[in-house]
Each structure stands twice: as C-alpha cells, then as structure tokens.
Amino acid sequence: MNGPADLRLGRRKRADLFFRVLAAASAALVLLSLLLILGTILWKSIPALSFSMLTKTPQGGFYLGKEGGILNAIAGSLYLAVGATALAFLLSLPLALYLNLYKGKGSKTAAWTRFFLDVLWGVPSIVYGAFGFIIMLALGLRASLLAGILTVALLEFPILCRAIDEVMRLVPRELKEASDSLGATRFETAFKVFVRQTAPGILTGVLLAFGRGIGDAASVLFTAGFTDRVPTSLADPAATLPLAIFFQLGTPFPEVQQRAYASAAVLTLIILLISLAGRAMSRKATRHVVK
Amino acid sequence: MNGQTPISIRNLSVFYGDLQVLKDVSLDIPANRITVIIGPSGCGKTTLLKSLNRLLDDTEGVRIRGQVVLDGEDIYAPRTEVTRIRKKMGLLSQRPQVLPMSIYENVAYGPRIHGLRARRDLDRRVEHYLQVAGLWDEVKDRLREPASVLSVGQQQRLCLARGLAVEPEIILGDEPTSALDPQSSQNVERRLAELKRDYTVVVVTHILRQARRVADYLAFLYLGELVEHGPAADVFAAPRDPRTRAYLTGEIS
Amino acid sequence: MRLLKDALARRAMGLVAALPALLVLLIVAGLFLKSKAILAVEPLSKLLFSSAWHPLKGEFGLLPFITGTVWVTVTALVLAVPVSILAAIYLSEYAPRWVREGAKPVVDLLAGLPSVVYGVWGVILVVPFVGNVLAPLAGVHSSGYSILAGGIVLAIMTFPTIIHVTLEVFASVPQALRDASLSLGATRWETTRHVVLRKGAQGILAASVLGFSRAFGETMAVLMVVGNVPAVPRSLFDAGYPLPALIANNYGEMMSVPSYDAALMTAALVLTLIVLFFNVLARRILVRVERRVR
Numbered sequence: 001m002n003g004p005a006d007l008r009l010g011r012r013k014r015a016d017l018f019f020r021v022l023a024a025a026s027a028a029l030v031l032l033s034l035l036l037i038l039g040t041i042l043w044k045s046i047p048a049l050s051f052s053m054l055t056k057t058p059q060g061g062f063y064l065g066k067e068g069g070i071l072n073a074i075a076g077s078l079y080l081a082v083g084a085t086a087l088a089f090l091l092s093l094p095l096a097l098y099l100n101l102y103k104g105k106g107s108k109t110a111a112w113t114r115f116f117l118d119v120l121w122g123v124p125s126i127v128y129g130a131f132g133f134i135i136m137l138a139l140g141l142r143a144s145l146l147a148g149i150l151t152v153a154l155l156e157f158p159i160l161c162r163a164i165d166e167v168m169r170l171v172p173r174e175l176k177e178a179s180d181s182l183g184a185t186r187f188e189t190a191f192k193v194f195v196r197q198t199a200p201g202i203l204t205g206v207l208l209a210f211g212r213g214i215g216d217a218a219s220v221l222f223t224a225g226f227t228d229r230v231p232t233s234l235a236d237p238a239a240t241l242p243l244a245i246f247f248q249l250g251t252p253f254p255e256v257q258q259r260a261y262a263s264a265a266v267l268t269l270i271i272l273l274i275s276l277a278g279r280a281m282s283r284k285a286t287r288h289v290v291k
Numbered sequence: 292m293n294g295q296t297p298i299s300i301r302n303l304s305v306f307y308g309d310l311q312v313l314k315d316v317s318l319d320i321p322a323n324r325i326t327v328i329i330g331p332s333g334c335g336k337t338t339l340l341k342s343l344n345r346l347l348d349d350t351e352g353v354r355i356r357g358q359v360v361l362d363g364e365d366i367y368a369p370r371t372e373v374t375r376i377r378k379k380m381g382l383l384s385q386r387p388q389v390l391p392m393s394i395y396e397n398v399a400y401g402p403r404i405h406g407l408r409a410r411r412d413l414d415r416r417v418e419h420y421l422q423v424a425g426l427w428d429e430v431k432d433r434l435r436e437p438a439s440v441l442s443v444g445q446q447q448r449l450c451l452a453r454g455l456a457v458e459p460e461i462i463l464g465d466e467p468t469s470a471l472d473p474q475s476s477q478n479v480e481r482r483l484a485e486l487k488r489d490y491t492v493v494v495v496t497h498i499l500r501q502a503r504r505v506a507d508y509l510a511f512l513y514l515g516e517l518v519e520h521g522p523a524a525d526v527f528a529a530p531r532d533p534r535t536r537a538y539l540t541g542e543i544s
Numbered sequence: 545m546r547l548l549k550d551a552l553a554r555r556a557m558g559l560v561a562a563l564p565a566l567l568v569l570l571i572v573a574g575l576f577l578k579s580k581a582i583l584a585v586e587p588l589s590k591l592l593f594s595s596a597w598h599p600l601k602g603e604f605g606l607l608p609f610i611t612g613t614v615w616v617t618v619t620a621l622v623l624a625v626p627v628s629i630l631a632a633i634y635l636s637e638y639a640p641r642w643v644r645e646g647a648k649p650v651v652d653l654l655a656g657l658p659s660v661v662y663g664v665w666g667v668i669l670v671v672p673f674v675g676n677v678l679a680p681l682a683g684v685h686s687s688g689y690s691i692l693a694g695g696i697v698l699a700i701m702t703f704p705t706i707i708h709v710t711l712e713v714f715a716s717v718p719q720a721l722r723d724a725s726l727s728l729g730a731t732r733w734e735t736t737r738h739v740v741l742r743k744g745a746q747g748i749l750a751a752s753v754l755g756f757s758r759a760f761g762e763t764m765a766v767l768m769v770v771g772n773v774p775a776v777p778r779s780l781f782d783a784g785y786p787l788p789a790l791i792a793n794n795y796g797e798m799m800s801v802p803s804y805d806a807a808l809m810t811a812a813l814v815l816t817l818i819v820l821f822f823n824v825l826a827r828r829i830l831v832r833v834e835r836r837v838r
Contacts (some may be wrong), residue, residue, distance in 0.1 A: 013733070023631065027631040037661070041673075102558075118827050126761065213660070217658070222795045274656075378728070405729060457729060
C-alpha cells in the first residue's frame with residue numbers, strides 16, 4: 001500500500017480507538033458512581049448500624065442522640081408502600097387490560113391514554129405532594145397514613161400501569177384471538193389468558209412501583225405527617241424512612257447524623273432486595289411465557 | 292475462465308454458539324464472472340457471503356475456522372486490516388440500506404472516508420458511479436435530497452453506486468432483488484451482468500430462475516455443506532449430486 | 545350472565561381509561577385554583593421576574609428560585625448528557641454482550657435508588673469535594689453546598705433516564721445499516737458517528753429533554769446539597785434555591801402567613817407547567833421517531 005493511505009488509515013484507527021476508550025470510560029464512570037454511592041453509604045453507616053435500631057422506636061431525646069431506633073419509620077414506610085401499591089394496582093390492572101384487550105393496535109383512545117400516563121409519569125413527586133395536600137384539605141383529612149397512601153398511590157399509578165402495559169403488549173395477538181374464537185367473552189380472556197400469561201411481568205412492575213413508593217420523600221412530606229410511634233390506624237400520622245433520614249441528617253449532632261447514614265443504608269438494602277426480587281421475577285417471566 | 296481466483300475459500304467452518312452453520316467449505320471464486328450461491332433459506336448462504344468481508348466478526352458468539360484468501364492474503368490472519376478488506380468489496384443487502392443523508396452524500400460517503408476530499412474529484416466520482424448504476428438521469432437534479440425519498444428500486448441502485456464508489460474489486464449481493472418489484476429486479480440484474488467485465492461478482496439467491504439468468508458459476512449449499520459447484524451451464528445441465536438434482540427440480544426447497 | 549359481566553367490565557374499564565387525562569387536568573386545575581389568591585393581586589410577570597422574596601412583607605418574587613432550578617438543571621445536563629450518550633454508545637456499539645447485559649441492572653438500580661439516598665451521599669461526599677477540592681482549585685471560597693454539588697448529584701440521577709432511552713433509540717437502528725457502512729470500509733466510530741448518531745439524533749434529543757424534565761422537578765436530593773439561599777446565584781459555587789426545594793422547605797409554616805400558601809402553589813404550578821411542557825415535547829419527538837422506524 002502507498003504511504004498517504006497508510007498514514008490516513010492510521011489516523012482513522014487512532015480516532016476509533018480514542019472514542020472507544022472515551023465511551024468505555026463513560027460507561028465505567030456510570031458503573032463506578034453506583035458502586036461509590038453504595039460503598040459510601042454502607043461504609044459510613046457501619047458505626048451506627050445495630051439490631052436494636054431496627055426493633056425499637058425513638059425514645060425520649062432520640063433526635064439529640066439518645067436511645068432508640070427507627071422502627072416507627074420502617075413500619076410506617078412498609079404500611080404506606082403496601083397500601084399505596086395495592087391501591088395503584090387496583091387502578092392499573094383494569095386500565096392496562098382495557099388498553100390491551102378492548103383497544104386495537106391503532107386505537108386513538110389507547111394512544112392518548114398512554115400519552116397521559118407518560119405525562120403523569122413525568123410529574124415531579126413534590127407536585128404530587130402539593131396536589132395530595134390539596135386533596136387532603138378538600139376531603140377534610142389530616143396528615144395521616146391514609147392521606148400518605150392516597151398520594152403515593154397517585155405517584156405509583158402511572159409507573160405501575162405503564163409497566164403492566166408493556167408486558168401485556170408483548171403477548172402475541174394470536175393468543176388473544178385463539179381464546180376469543182373458543183367462545184370466551186373478553187372478560188374471561190382477560191383474566192384467564194392475559195393475567196396468567198403476564199403474571200411474572202406484572203409482579204415485576206408491582207415491585208418496581210413498590211420500590212418507588214417506599215423511597216419517595218417529597219410526596220409524603222406534607223401528607224403522611226411524622227410520628228415516633230408505629231401507626232395503628234389509617235387516621236394516625238405515619239413516619240417514613242426517607243423523611244426519618246432527612247430529619248436525622250438535619251440535626252446538628254454527629255451521632256444522629258450517623259444514624260441518618262445507617263437509616264439510609266437500611267433503605268438502600270430494602271431497595272436492593274426489591275430490585276433483586278424483580279430481576280428474579282423477570283427472568284422467570286421470560287422462561288414461562290409463550291413467545 | 293482466465294485462471295485468476297481473487298477469492299479462495301479454504302476449509303471454512305462457521306459456528307453460531309454450538310450450531311455449525313458452515314461445514315468445511317472450500318471454493319475458488321473465478322474472476323470477472325458472476326458466481327451464484329444457491330440453496331434453501333437457512334442453509335448458510337448469507338453466512339458464507341458475510342464471511343467474505345468479515346462482517347461476521349461483529350456478531351456475538353460466532354467462531355470461524357479456516358481461511359479466506361483474498362489476493363493472496365488471508366483475511367482472517369491477525370494482522371490483516373479489516374477496513375482494507377472491506378474496501379475491496381461492495382455489498383448489496385437484501386433490502387436497500389440507504390444511509391441517513393442526501394443522495395449525493397450516500398455515494399460520497401465511502402470515498403470521503405478513504406481520503407478523497409477535493410470537491411471536483413468527489414463530484415466526478417459520484418456522477419460516474421451513479422451512471423454506472425443507471426441512476427444518474429433519475430436523480431441528477433435532486434442530489435441534495437435525502438436518499439429516503441427514492442423508491443425502493445432506486446434505493447437499491449443507489450446502494451450499488453455507493454458500493455462501487457469505493458472502487459472495490461468484488462461485488463457481493465445478498466439476495467439483492469428480494470425486496471424489489473420485477474422491473475427493478477430486472478434492472479439490477481442487468482447492471483450486474485454489465486459489471487462483470489470489471490468486477491468479480493458473488494450473488495446469493497434462492498430464486499432458481501434468477502440463478503439461471505445470471506450465473507456463470509454455480510455453487511449449491513445445503514445445510515451448511517457445499518454440495519456441488521462448477522460452471523453454471525454444466526451444473527444446471529447435469530448435476531452430479533442427487534441433492535442438487537432434487538433442489539433444481541424443486542423436490543426440496 | 546357472562547355477557548352481562550362482560551358489559552359491566554367494559555363500562556368500568558372505560559371509566560378507568562379516562563383516569564390519566566382526568567388526573568393531569570385535576571393536578572393543573574387544583575394548583576391553579578390554589579394559586580388564584582395571589583395571581584389575583586400580583587401580576588404574573590412580577591411573580592416570575594422579581595427577585596424580591598420577603599414573605600413577611602408580602603413580596604413573593606420567584607425569580608431566585610426559577611434561576612436556581614435552571615442553573616442546577618443545566619449544570620446537571622451539561623455533565624450528564626455527554627457521559628450518558630458515550631456510555632450508551634459503548635454499551636450498544638462496542639461492548640461484548642456480557643458487559644451490555646451486566647450493565648442493565650446497574651442502570652436500573654441507579655434509577656431505583658431513592659432520591660434521599662442520593663442526597664445523603666451528596667452530603668457525605670460531593671459537598672466536601674466541591675468545598676475542599678474544586679472550589680480552591682477554581683480559586684474561590686465555597687461551603688460546598690452549591691449549584692455545582694446539586695448539579696453533580698442530579699447528573700448521576702439523570703444518567704439512567706438518558707442512557708435507557710438512548711439505548712432504545714440505538715437498538716432501533718437496523719444492524720444492516722451499520723453493516724452497510726462497515727462494508728464500505730468505515731471504522732466502528734465512523735459508522736457510529738455518521739450513521740447511528742445521525743439516524744438516532746432526534747431520539748437522543750428526546751432522551752436529553754426527558755432527562756431535563758426529570759431533573760427539573762427533582763426535590764429531595766438537590767434540596768439537601770444545594771444550600772437553599774433565596775438569591776439569584778452568580779457562580780457554580782454559590783448556593784441556590786430551586787423551586788421544588790422552596791416548596792418542600794416551607795410547607796409547614798405557610799399556613800400562618802397570608803398568601804404564602806398561594807405563592808407556594810404558584811411555584812408548584814410553574815414547576816408543573818415547565819416539566820409538563822418538556823415532557824410532552826420529548827414524548828412527541830419519541831412518537832415521531834417510533835413511527836418513522838416502523
């Protein structure tokens with residue numbers, strides 16, 4: 001080969017290598033940032049992590065560095081996320097079924113509904129918080145577990161609904177038609193075929209929404225209230241983990257701040273567990289679903 | 292035959308994971324002829340074609356054993372420069388793949404990458420190969436329009452011009468007419484027949500009649516195995532292998 | 545009986561289908577009604593473009609908060625967009641399959657971490673880093689609680705959104721098109737730059753806009769590291785006070801000061817409208833891209 005062409009080829013190959021390395025470094029940066037976050041939180045939390053933290057509610061002077069744990073927040077968060085996810089599920093499942101069974105592929109209604117779901121999905125959680133607060137006042141509720149559940153359910157609804165919708169869209173048309181042609185009404189088709197077929201995927205969506213719900217702080221800031229006790233009824237105010245972390249970090253006492261780190265570690269572990277469970281589910285989903 | 296073999300395939304085996312798609316294929320491709328590879332779909336025709344310009348390397352889980360010798364150089368040797376190999380071959384795919392740019396830029400893309408910068412040289416080259424591809428008269432007034440406005444048949448000829456513009460020695464066609472209407476197909480076939488004066492052409496097809504129309508040299512692949520090959524007239528007239536005979540008479544497809 | 549059940553189910557589901565649109569409407573209407581009290585007495589332009597924030601004197605200029613939000617968001621995007629797109633290029637064009645598959649849970653997890661966890665991390669690591677390392681390097685003094693700290697934390701939070709959408713856009717570019725470019729003798733990078741990026745340009749734009757609208761409304765993580773000083777920031781090392789943080793911080797006391805409530809609701813309304821605008825924009829582009837691919 002002649003000289004200039006070789007020279008040029010060399011330059012082109014160096015450019016290729018340069019961008020390859022740059023792109024790989026960027027990907028590594030993303031990966032590292034996750035490791036750094038998890039590592040920092042866990043490392044910082046070690047001094048304050050203890051078993052009693054999980055089993056005790058805050059005692060007198062807890063926020064000054066005295067005895068106690070964050071059971072109130074753990075329980076509050078779990079109640080709240082379970083309630084909100086259940087409520088969101090009750091709204092999402094019928095809507096996703098409706099979009100996939102009653103509406104054909106080119107349906108305008110379905111396209112618009114999905115569009116509005118996406119819009120809702122983009123609404124910041126602080127706005128849900130403010131909106132929840134307005135609703136709460138309108139209904140004459142106080143800041144309580146119930147008000148928190150309602151607000152977080154609104155937040156989870158678009159996430160869950162889109163997740164279920166996505167799995168259901170993957171169900172082959174033939175399956176639906178086969179069931180229809182056997183004389184089943186659409187209602188039966190819906191439950192017998194669709195729900196069973198997509199169950200693992202639906203569950204993954206539920207876990208995703210649950211994780212979002214349990215980790216969100218801005219939406220419960222005004223609606224769920226905060227208390228040192230474990231709530232015993234829907235009308236009680238409820239503490240939540242994210243807010244407990246936020247408040248503990250806001251105190252001037254190092255001991256309490258360390259507990260904030262530990263609480264953050266607990267929340268992170270919960271999220272990790274949920275995400276692992278979700279992955280296990282979706283792996284199962286791809287194995288059992290008829291393609 | 293003039294005795295030259297620009298591409299010589301030697302004991303080539305290709306695996307997708309555990310699946311062996313090509314089994315020990317050896318084939319010398321004659322220069323300045325149209326070599327047609329026929330066989331039922333899924334028997335490794337496209338794989339064989341793609342192995343010639345190393346497009347398979349990028350596919351995940353592919354293992355390749357054996358040699359492909361191009362102008363005396365093993366293209367799978369570690370030191371071989373892959374972009375140089377590919378520059379020597381123009382590829383026509385099943386559906387025309389126009390690049391997301393103007394008609395002009397589609398043809399100029401290759402030469403530009405390989406260092407042709409001067410405006411006049413580029414203009415001349417674009418016009419020349421659009422003419423060779425039989426497209427110039429149809430597009431000369433709208434070279435700046437996006438290539439996607441062309442009909443599918445025109446797009447395929449644009450792809451031909453684009454492939455020729457890097458001045459390759461060999462033209463590879465992967466069922467190049469399968470997405471085209473009969474008239475456009477005929478047009479492309481006629482181009483290929485003209486091009487064999489200057490190029491070596493390798494075409495994959497599962498359309499037997501097309502093979503009869505254009506082939507000078509014929510290779511029959513069946514389940515990854517090269518069953519039979521030879522001058523097209525001989526193979527069509529008197530296939531030696533019973534499987535070739537069965538395929539040519541339409542008993543297997 | 546079966547038919548009746550079917551008819552009932554259909555009717556009920558039809559009602560549920562109207563829910564998303566209704567909710568969007570309700571949220572906007574609710575916020576608007578609540579902000580009417582102040583919109584009636586103060587001109588909107590004064591609310592949006594005045595930087596005088598003295599709630600006790602009845603002055604509610606939102607400018608410092610709007611600029612604060614814009615600064616933090618833009619900083620985040622300047623950091624996040626190039627990194628995310630390059631990471632997506634690596635994962636989609638260069639990386640072997642096991643890396644690509646392995647990266648997915650990482651991106652998902654990054655998206656799933658609660659914002660308060662990001663905030664805690666920011667306080668532990670990013671704020672001191674900005675205060676003790678970056679600020680001295682830039683020759684300024686900063687507590688670390690700053691626009692830059694907020695931008696860094698927010699950038700990491702927007703990685704998953706942008707990467708996810710960009711990867712989908714790249715996946716929609718047919719492999720045969722890449723092959724066409726490669727078979728002309730183009731390198732991977734040339735193919736990526738001239739073919740994949742060009743083909744996916746609109747989708748990447750949409751991904752970035754989506755990242756923007758996500759970042760714009762983020763509350764807790766930013767609130768915890770950005771300093772919350774109600775003044776228009778002058779540099780990256782200054783503290784800022786974004787809109788969401790304003791709402792979150794002041795909700796408790798708002799009942800006692802008249803029209804404070806309405807001012808905060810106006811802030812929420814402005815925030816919502818901006819986010820919705822960009823969100824709708826991004827979705828529109830994506831729908832167009834999807835239609836073109838098919």
